[in-house]
Structures are given as structure tokens and as C-alpha cells.
Amino acid sequence: MGGRRMNSYPEIGTSRDIPAEMISVDEALEYLLAKARPVTETEWAGLEAAQGRVLARAECSEIDVPGYDNSAMDGFAVRSADCRAAGPVALSVRQRIAAGELGVLLEAGSAARIFTGAALPPGADAVVMQEDCRVEGEKVFLKGPIASGHNVRPRGNNIAANAEVLPAGVRIRALEMGMAAAVGRQGLTVFRRLRVAIFSSGNELVEPGEPLTEGKIFNSNRYSLLGLLRGLGCEVEDRGIVKDDAASTESLLVEAAAKADVVVGSGGMSVGEEDHVRRALKNVGEVQMWRVAVKPGKPIAYGRIGECDFFGLPGNPVSTVLSFLLFVRPFLLRRQGLSNVLPTLFPVVAGFAWPTPGRRREFVRARLERARDGKLRARIHPKQGSDVLASTVWADGLVQIPEHGTVAEGDEVAYLSFSELD
Ligand code: AMP
Ligand code: MG
Numbered sequence: 001m002g003g004r005r006m007n008s009y010p011e012i013g014t015s016r017d018i019p020a021e022m023i024s025v026d027e028a029l030e031y032l033l034a035k036a037r038p039v040t041e042t043e044w045a046g047l048e049a050a051q052g053r054v055l056a057r058a059e060c061s062e063i064d065v066p067g068y069d070n071s072a073m074d075g076f077a078v079r080s081a082d083c084r085a086a087g088p089v090a091l092s093v094r095q096r097i098a099a100g101e102l103g104v105l106l107e108a109g110s111a112a113r114i115f116t117g118a119a120l121p122p123g124a125d126a127v128v129m130q131e132d133c134r135v136e137g138e139k140v141f142l143k144g145p146i147a148s149g150h151n152v153r154p155r156g157n158n159i160a161a162n163a164e165v166l167p168a169g170v171r172i173r174a175l176e177m178g179m180a181a182a183v184g185r186q187g188l189t190v191f192r193r194l195r196v197a198i199f200s201s202g203n204e205l206v207e208p209g210e211p212l213t214e215g216k217i218f219n220s221n222r223y224s225l226l227g228l229l230r231g232l233g234c235e236v237e238d239r240g241i242v243k244d245d246a247a248s249t250e251s252l253l254v255e256a257a258a259k260a261d262v263v264v265g266s267g268g269m270s271v272g273e274e275d276h277v278r279r280a281l282k283n284v285g286e287v288q289m290w291r292v293a294v295k296p297g298k299p300i301a302y303g304r305i306g307e308c309d310f311f312g313l314p315g316n317p318v319s320t321v322l323s324f325l326l327f328v329r330p331f332l333l334r335r336q337g338l339s340n341v342l343p344t345l346f347p348v349v350a351g352f353a354w355p356t357p358g359r360r361r362e363f364v365r366a367r368l369e370r371a372r373d374g375k376l377r378a379r380i381h382p383k384q385g386s387d388v389l390a391s392t393v394w395a396d397g398l399v400q401i402p403e404h405g406t407v408a409e410g411d412e413v414a415y416l417s418f419s420e421l422d
Pocket of ligand 1 (some may be wrong): 200201202204205217218219220221222266267268269270275313314315316317
């Protein structure tokens with residue numbers, strides 16, 4: 001996306017005038033990150049299996065990579081001392097060195113045919129690319145002067161011995177796997193996976209594949225949460241659907257918490273008499289945070305059941321997903337041992353107006369388009385209801401509307417790309 005980066009969402013906007021019964025997005029994040037105790041147990045994972053895991057210890061290289069001076073080009077290895085004069089130089093070609101082969105001492109007045117990645121023969125200190133050479137029989141003609149080191153990749157150019165190649169606390173992506181392999185690692189020491197249990201609360205829920213009778217609705221949050229958690233590298237235990245009654249909810253919480261590091265449930269978090277989750281949490285554990293001034297997603301709760309963390313997310317499908325991305329995701333990342341847990345927002349131009357200020361910080365489903373002036377403009381989905389999942393698959397990110405903020409078309413707004421939330 002390029003251009004100027006904006007602060008992550010905790011620093012953006014204002015926490016002024018948050019209604020007394022709610023805490024601000026910033027306060028909630030600060031609180032949750034302080035509560036997220038990083039796992040300490042580590043294990044060794046083969047390099048392929050390490051993908052997606054969090055590195056527990058910094059990795060240093062024991063070797064120089066490459067371990068020898070080598071050619072950056074297909075061409076001819078020379079002694080620069082032979083090519084000092086400005087003008088034509090003729091050298092005799094006495095050896096040919098492909099990548100992986102070793103040459104012999106390059107005598108004065110000679111050149112070696114050489115290919116990219118091949119070690120320079122002793123005596124050579126420069127390479128002339130083949131496009132700048134003319135070959136006639138055993139002779140190569142080129143033009144001086146050639147500086148020492150020209151087209152040579154010196155030993156250790158990529159990675160120097162003893163250099164730290166991967167810091168602790170990073171997630172292993174393809175790039176980190178390549179780096180680890182480059183210094184000869186077959187595997188890495190990573191933090192153990194987090195065990196996360198999920199459940200869906202609601203008498204109206206049926207699973208895809210079951211008959212959808214009158215008044216019922218398919219359980220979509222289960223799959224949203226499964227996907228999100230697997231994407232973060234968690235081991236997920238699905239506890240299914242829990243009925244809207246106090247006893248089932250309490251026993252589910254106790255059982256799930258006995259085995260998991262974190263339990264995440266959706267639905268049943270509001271204040272109606274059919275909402276049992278928060279009350280159940282109170283009875284079997286402790287509610288530590290409740291209600292954030294965010295839209296969608298206000299009735300989010302955090303607490304503990306013994307040593308287990310608990311998140312209760314609002315049941316509306318958009319609220320479930322967004323409250324997960326905004327609050328549970330950074331918490332779980334920190335809990336996994338990651339250092340960088342907050343996404344970056346970027347400034348874009350509003351291709352919409354938001355005339356009515358709200359008391360809560362709002363995250364609006366949006367799409368970016370390139371305007372005629374080359375700037376990125378955010379369009380927003382016309383239906384921003386927290387039940388409208390269509391807005392989430394249409395969107396490629398979120399525009400943040402600050403508390404009490406309005407937006408006029410053409411204003412700069414903060415944009416949070418879904419790609420920042422992988
Ligand atoms: P609740 O948070 O339980 O009050 O639910 C709010 C809204 O979200 C209701 O319309 C529910 O039917 C809906 N809902 C709750 N859980 C789910 C779920 N797992 N999948 C789809 N919709 C849900
Ligand atoms: Mg419900």
C-alpha cells in the first residue's frame with residue numbers, strides 16, 4: 001500500500017466521553033495485553049512443521065553465507081591487476097567453473113569462464129559479465145579498467161557468522177523458513193501451541209447439514225472462529241453448541257477450561273434473561289472486563305476460569321468476527337509469545353460520508369479503490385448491520401470512525417486491511 005503509516009488503532013482516535021458503563025477500545029486493549037501471559041513451554045519443530053509457529057529463541061548463524069567469494073554473474077573471472085588500463089584487454093581462458101565446482105589458481109594474464117554462484121578461483125578478484133566480453137578461440141577480449149571486487153559477492157555477504165538471523169518472538173513464515181534453511185537449520189525451537197476451546201451459545205443454532213426448521217439459524221460463528229484460530233496456529237477444541245440455560249453453560253465452561261489455555265464463546269453475552277454466559281462466568285470464574293465502546297461488538301467480556309482465560313463474544317456474526325480480530329487476536333498473539341501483536345492502519349481517502357457521530361468507535365466494512373488521482377479511496381458497504389455477514393466477505397478491510405467523529409467525502413480516514421489481521 002506504500003505511503004505513510006498511521007498508528008495502530010490503540011493510539012488513534014479519542015477516548016473522550018466514553019459512556020461510564022463501557023471502557024474504550026484503547027483501555028480494553030491495554031488491559032487485555034497486560035493479562036496475556038505468554039506461554040513458556042517450548043518444543044523443537046522441523047522446519048516445515050515450524051511454519052506458523054512462534055520462535056522461542058533468537059537464532060544466530062554459525063557460518064558465513066556464502067562461505068566463499070563467488071560470482072554474481074555469468075562471465076569471466078579476472079585479476080583486476082590485469083585489467084587496470086582503460087581500453088581493450090585480452091586474456092587467455094584456461095578454466096571453466098560452474099556453480100558448485102572449484103577452480104585452480106588464476107595465473108596472471110588469464111581468465112576463467114565462470115557462472116553465477118561459483119566460487120572465485122584463487123587469484124581472481126573481479127568478474128566481467130559475459131555481455132561485456134567477446135570470445136575468440138581460447139581468448140577473451142574485454143574492456144578495462146575493472147575494479148577489484150567488481151561483480152563479486154564476498155564471503156558472508158548474505159549472512160555473516162555470529163549474526164542474529166531471526167529474533168525471538170516472530171512468527172515463522174515462508175521468509176523465516178528460508179532464512180533458517182540458509183544457515184543450515186533443520187528445525188527451530190518454538191513455543192508450544194495454545195489450546196483454545198470454542199463454543200457457540202444459542203437455542204436457535206443448528207449445524208450445516210442439519211434440518212433448518214422454522215426459527216432456527218445455521219451456526220456460522222463456529223466456522224468463523226475455527227478458521228480464525230487455526231489461522232493463528234492454535235489447537236482448537238470445538239465444544240459445539242450450548243443451550244441457553246445456566247446449568248449447561250456453567251458445566252461447559254468448567255469442562256472446557258479444564259483442558260484449554262483459552263476458551264472463546266460466541267453469543268449469550270448481552271443482558272437479556274436468555275443470555276447466560278456472563279452470569280455463568282461469574283459463577284464458575286471471574287468476569288474481569290466487560291463492554292467495550294466499539295461498534296460492532298460492544299458486549300465483549302474477558303475473564304478467567306481458574307488459570308484459563310475466557311472470552312465471551314457477541315453472537316451477531318459480524319460482531320463475533322470483528323471483536324475477535326480487534327481484541328482476541330492481539331491477546332492470543334501475545335499469549336503465543338509474539339512481540340508484534342497490533343496491526344497497522346494506513347491513511348486513505350474517504351469515498352463516503354459519515355455524517356452522524358456515534359459514542360462508540362466504529363469499524364466499518366470497506367473496500368479500497370484506486371481513484372483517478374492515484375490515491376486509494378475507501379468505499380463502504382451499504383449495509384453495516386452486525387448481522388450482515390455479506391459486508392465482511394465484500395470488504396477487504398475496515399475503516400475506523402473515531403468516537404464522536406464524522407467523516408466528509410475526501411477526508412483522510414484510517415484503514416485497517418484484513419491482510420494486517422492474518
Ligand atoms: P446473542 O449474542 O446470543 O444475543 O445473539 C445475537 C444474534 O446473533 C442473534 O440473532 C443470534 O441468532 C445470532 N447468533 C448467535 N450465535 C450465532 C452463531 N453461532 N451463528 C450465527 N448467528 C448467531
Ligand atoms: Mg443468544
